[in-house]
Amino acid sequence: MTSTIKRAFAPVVDERTRLLVLGSLPGDASLKAAQYYAHPKNGFWRLIGGVVERDLVALTYEDRLEALKAAGVGLWDVIASAERPGSLDAAIRSPEAADLRGLIAGLPELRAVAFNGATAARNGRRALAGLEGLTLVDLPSSSPAHTRPLAEKAAAWATLKPVLRESVER
Template sequence: MADGDAAFDATSDTTRWQGLAPVHAPDAEWLLLGSFPGVASLRAQQYYGHPRNQFWRLVGEVFGVDLVGQGYPERLAALRAHRIALWDVIAETEREGSLDSAIRNPFASDLGRLIQQLPALCTIGFNGGTALRLGLKQLGPLAARYRVLGLPSSSPAYTMPYDDKLRAWRELAGP
């Protein structure tokens, strides 16, 4: 299946989705990992493509760059320029809708392979509880080499007040 293609399985009444490719530069110091893109993001072929997702606003405020006011290609370029890599812990899954609780039969992303390409990596931030749980399981002992942060989900489905999310996300910038 090509990136972003979805296949419908008539026996399960569920759509099988392929995730997005990682975004990174070889000098990345931060790796931000989500669980799996929502339907709006997959259809747009853009990370955090739902207009109410707070990811771009949070990362922009943490790193001092206006990501919300930029187009998608400029956002990705800004991430690379700020040494931030982006991917998801799930490469492919079955899911109806966009909620993590609906994920079925996921195939893990090859996080170890990506990390090997990032020799300057210091911090791994997991965007939400599902990403943290699955990502730590995938990384195993490799996670101990990095500063690992479990961040509140930027999803609009996670209703924590924005200021509380931002306070937690500011940990990315360092202690």
């Protein structure tokens, strides 16, 4: 049997990052494209675009990342590597945790961490247990495997807007 070890991408953050959105681990479409949330049916870019009030879907991938950073939003995953045939989180085995605390220590403006889906929330909350001063937000997964209607997901993701506004007003 061939190895099914999958690895996370590098974090997309800078000194302006106020909100960090954490997924679980890139799926096959993302790994093949070397892009976060590359599966065409994944709602991430529409959902986070609603949060930052910008049409990110219309932009190139590089411009999407720059727009997120300019809005104070960073991306990463809670799992650095794991065995996983396919793309479903339920298939993740032997996960190696990402160094979330190490990343967060270098983000002076960080105010909130949002978890994209239940696997990200479960692993991320465990990794960040006891960390003071951050708002933690569990979100419905942007994955097409999570079948709630996009409008329902968008309403939940919209709760991030005040987090970004509050950070700007400080």
